[in-house]
Amino acid sequence: MSGRGRGGFRGGRGGRGGRPTNGTRTLGRDDAPFQIDADVDVVLDGKPSELFPPYDVPKAPNLTKKEEKQVQNFLVFREQCHDSPLYTEARAWNKGTTGANKRTYGQEQINKRYQEENFVDPFTAVPMYTQQFLVAPRTLPDLSSRPFAKEFFPPELHSTLDGTSSNKRRKLGKSLGLSNITSYKTAEDLDLEQLAAGMLLDASTEEGAQDSLKKALEFVKNAEEAGEDGVLYGDEDDDWVKNNGDNEDGEGGEGQEEVEDEYDDESEDDYNAEQYFDGNQDDDFDDEGVDDGDAYF
Amino acid sequence: MNVTKTVAELCALIIDEMYGELPSRIFSMLLTRGRSTILDLEQSMEMTRSKIRHGLAVLQQYNLLYWHLDPGAQHAFYEANVENAYYLIRAGKILEMVETSYGPPAKDVMQNLLLSGQTRIGDLVVAYQERIEQDNKQKAASPDEESYKSNLLVKSTGQLNSVICRLVEAELIDLVTADTFESPDDILKKVEKEVNDKHFYGGVRGTKAKIEYQEKLAERLREVRSEPKSLKRKLEQNGSSAKRRKLLGGGMTNGLVEDEMDPALDPQQVIRVNYEKCTVDLRNRRLVQYASDLFGDTTSYVYAQLLRHLTKDISRCRLDPLVDHYGEKEDGVPAQKFVTTAEILDSLKTAIDLSVGLGKTTRKMLSKKAATAIHPRPPMMKSLIQEAEVQGDASSDEEDDAETTDDEDYDGDYKPPPLKGVNGNHGTNGVNGVNGSARADDKDQEIVWDRPNQLRQHLLILAESNQHLVRHCGIDEWTVDFELVMASMRVSELDTVIEQTTGPKGLRLARILRARGKLDEKALPTIAMMQKAELQRKLLEMQSAGFVHVQEVPREPKADVKKSFFLWYSDLDKTRDRVLDTSYRTMMHCIQVLEALRHKDRDVLSTTRRSDVKGKEEEMLRQEYFQRYKRFLQSEKMLFSQIMRVDDLVAILRDF
Structure with a gap:
């Protein structure tokens, strides 16, 4: 903390927890841009500026049924692509693919983005039970598992298509596996599920278990039917005009809230990592580490 | 398609989103460097050759490359196929279109074809067969065989065959031939050489010969172009297809009746999705919607x-x-x-x-x-x-x-x-x-x-x-007259954009300028019936948005700002290019925002990807996590629907 010696207040930046400021802030030496002579005591008016004039934010119209279907199709397709053996993933999130230092100079720096980080996170280095479920991202496409129409590839790639030398587990019958993924959940689907599950939960606690179960089943059935209604194929196929209609699926908003209430009670488990750190939140900790800690439980 | 920097970046992002990081990096390098061999790529990417080969193989499998191998040469030249890369974003629309026009089984086949790139028919049949057998086993294993509801859309290989036939007839699927992966330039060069050698050995002399040469060239090019359609022609020669179409009114396949009527396809042939024809069909639907907006549903x-x-x-x-x-x-x-x-x-x-x-x-x-x-x-x-x-x-x-x-x-x-x-x-x-x-x-x-x-x-x-x-x-x-309809549709689409951006007054000005041609700044207030100050403000606003342009013409040899004419005009092509560029940027931004969101919620997402959590997120995740997951899914969907909508505009302005 460089500010400590000179500035005389904790944290060194922004006067957080420093002396009372009365709505004005004193700039730390390092913060002043070089045009301003920091030796002269520069006092900036730290009051909130005037509110922005009211601005009418343009709002996109809701999705039509047709668009809904298109997006859904696209998402499923993308999910299947990600599931295929040819998908490679090396997201280097910490290396500035997003954020401020997006700019790169030269190939070396670009390549660095995609390299494996040889840095051990002490929180995840210890083997844990859940690690067996983690799916390791693929860095090289797995070409050996599926057949290719080789005559349409340049000859220099043929050896690669058979599978790399290190990876020569040539299966007897290569096959073009069809993807098992047939749906991609959207937030609405999850809502429905949650609602149904909430009803089932009712059933386990209350006396009239049978009734609630029936209710839940009925609900799921209704939801399914509502879903099928939206699909306008069948005899009346090819209706290019009607499919554009607005999407007017009502959603049980009230029911949702009820369910959420229930969960509020539940989520108070005895181990709550955030509560554990709660007392220290006001400290000058950089609590980025906590974020990572949340990833496993 | 004009490959600008924005397009190049967008395509790389799209490929990254769909097919992963390795192909995307190689694709963007191909766009930056142009045509290159594996050696060039190795040098410019500073990557191991095996990695590059893998990436190229994936790109080639997904039809995202052109390659050309000179006879006797060791290394092939690779070139990026930007059109196909862009069309990936349209996959959802194509699938939706196929589903409404040809039924869910056709959509299933189309989706698998999109998913696996170019595919041998035999391989596809085997894959479906496996799936069907698996389903049968499940059916046998399930306690109640009668009530077992299969979720298979294609129920037999016969049906698969007829679905493929149907799609080939509609040209939505075409054959991969030897020339498919030659870039257009290479094909032109090859055909030119052929024609020269065959008919004009001594060179082309005189106007008459030139015309003849052009005709020969076009004829040969058409032949090359129609080669992927050979399968369609073969099917059409088989009289049954037309009859069947008539019987069923071009509607649904019901899979049982007419299986025998389709000829069996050669399992060695390789097929892929034909984006060009998909675009034609998408254009039809857009036109119908246009007509519906203008005249009503029945018409x-x-x-x-x-x-x-x-x-x-x-x-x-x-x-x-x-x-x-x-x-x-x-x-x-x-x-x-x-x-x-x-x-x-x-x-x-x-x-x-x-x-x-x-x-x-x-x-x-x-x-x-x-x-x-x-x-x-x-x-x-x-x-x-x-x-x-x-x-x-x-x-x-x-x-x-x-x-x-x-x-x-x-x-x-x-x-x-x-x-x-x-x-x-x-x-x-x-x-x-x-x-x-x-x-x-x-x-x-x-x-x-x-x-x-x-x-x-x-x-x-x-x-x-x-x-x-x-x-x-x-x-x-x-x-x-498709060119005329599309021109009118393009204008109406651009007008909407102009109105949204600069308001009705801006649109009015743009139309005045379009109708009158170039107008002097001094003459404008009277013609537009607006006050000078207001007019200038509006024009500047529109100029910065790229809807109107100004030309300065000096009155004397020595240019003087005060004495010059300022001619305002509105050029549709320039406006179009500007709007297109903005659209690409918007799409790019959407994908980048998605990436940022992924980064923000990476802890949640890595948990949901765990094999024990996947599919039952609600039970496994803590409430707070679950809410975050839901929110992420919601914004993801919104971002993609935004992309789809922008793509609608791009399609009208560029592709249709």
Whole structure:
């Protein structure tokens, strides 16, 4: 903390927890841009500026049924692509693919983005039970598992298509596996599920278990039917005009809230990592580490 | 497609989103460096050769590359196929289109084909067979065999075969041939050489020879281009397909009846999705929607059938000037395709009540002659300036003068169909003229028309529109000048963008400038009837948005700002390019935002990807996590729907 010696207040930046400021802030030496002579005591008016004039934010119209279907199709397709053996993933999130230092100079720096980080996170280095479920991202496409129409590839790639030398587990019958993924959940689907599950939960606690179960089943059935209604194929196929209609699926908003209430009670488990750190939140900790800690439980 | 920096970046992002990081990096390098060999790539990417090979293989499998191997050379040249990369974003639309037009089984096949890139038919059949067997096993294992509901869409290999046949006939799937992966330039070079060697060994001399050379070239190019369609031709020769189509009215496959009628396909052949034809079909749907906005639902049903017949043999939206220019003409008259009223009537569903959407008017309001006039030749391509003036040509009897002001309700013309023509307002579109002819025969009585006549009236309405939706090219013969319709649609789309960005005043100014050409700054206030200060503010706003442009012309040899003319003008092409660029940027931004969101919620997402959590997120995740997951999914969907919408605009401005 460089500010400590000179500035005389904790944290060194922004006067957080420093002396009372009365709505004005004193700039730390390092913060002043070089045009301003920091030796002269520069006092900036730290009051909130005037509110922005009211601005009418343009709002996109809701999705039509047709668009809904298109997006859904696209998402499923993308999910299947990600599931295929040819998908490679090396997201280097910490290396500035997003954020401020997006700019790169030269190939070396670009390549660095995609390299494996040889840095051990002490929180995840210890083997844990859940690690067996983690799916390791693929860095090289797995070409050996599926057949290719080789005559349409340049000859220099043929050896690669058979599978790399290190990876020569040539299966007897290569096959073009069809993807098992047939749906991609959207937030609405999850809502429905949650609602149904909430009803089932009712059933386990209350006396009239049978009734609630029936209710839940009925609900799921209704939801399914509502879903099928939206699909306008069948005899009346090819209706290019009607499919554009607005999407007017009502959603049980009230029911949702009820369910959420229930969960509020539940989520108070005895181990709550955030509560554990709660007392220290006001400290000058950089609590980025906590974020990572949340990833496993 | 013009490959600008934005397009290049967008395509790399799209590939990254769909097929992963390795192919995306190689693709973007190919775009930066242009045509390169594996050695060049190795050097410029500083990557191991095996990695590059893997990446190239994936790209090639997904049809994202052109490659060319000179005879005897060791290394092939690779080139990026930008069009196909962009079309990936349209996958959802293509699938939706296939599903509504050809049924869910066809969508399933199409999806698997998109997913696996170029595929041998045999491999596809084997994959489906495995799936079917698996399903059968499950069925046997399930306690109650009767009630077991299979979720398979394609239930037998026979059905698969017939679905593929159907899609091949529709050209949505085509064959991969030896020339498929040659870039257009390479093909041209190859064909040129061939023609030179064969017919013009001593070189091309004289104008006559030059024309002949061009024709030979175009002919050969057409041959090369139609090679992937050989399978379709083969299927068409087999008489059963046409019969079957007739029997089922071009509708659904029901998988059981007509399996035997399709010839078995050669399992060695390799197929892939034909994006060009998909674009044609998507254009049809967009046009139908356009017609529906203008004239109402019933008329647009008619239009849909007309387009369906007309585009059966159109394989691409934009004609290649080199190839198609010479081919279409025979004896100076372009061979045009048309559809007869009877054909439309046959294919139109009987459930559609054609009497809806036709209005009525008194006899003196109409000119039957103008309404039913036949235009055997397409109108000359006019620039927009003229077009604005020629508007209302069809119904020239009534209105001549009030046109410039009426321009404004060009778009907002839509009224619920039954009301059509009741108020005299519709005169601009000439609808009255047509509807009136209904009354011409019988004045007071409500006439009940037979179906063919009703259909004809709908077609006449379409033909009379200023948007060139349909041309009445012969007695009971109809055709569409796609270039003209699309031009009008493009203008209306751009107008919407201009209005959204700069308000109705901006749109008005743009239209004035379009109609008048270049206008001096000093003359503008009087013409536009606006105050000078306000006008200047508006023009500057529009200039920075790229909708109007200014040219400075000095009055004297020594340029002086005070003495110069400032000519304002609005150029549609420039506007279009600007809007396209903004659209690409928007799409790019959407994907980047998604990436940022992923980064923000990476802890949640890595948990949901765990194999024990996947599928039962709600039980496994803590409530707070679950909420975050839900929120992420929601924003993801919104971002993609934004991309789809922007793509709609791009499609109209660029592809259709």
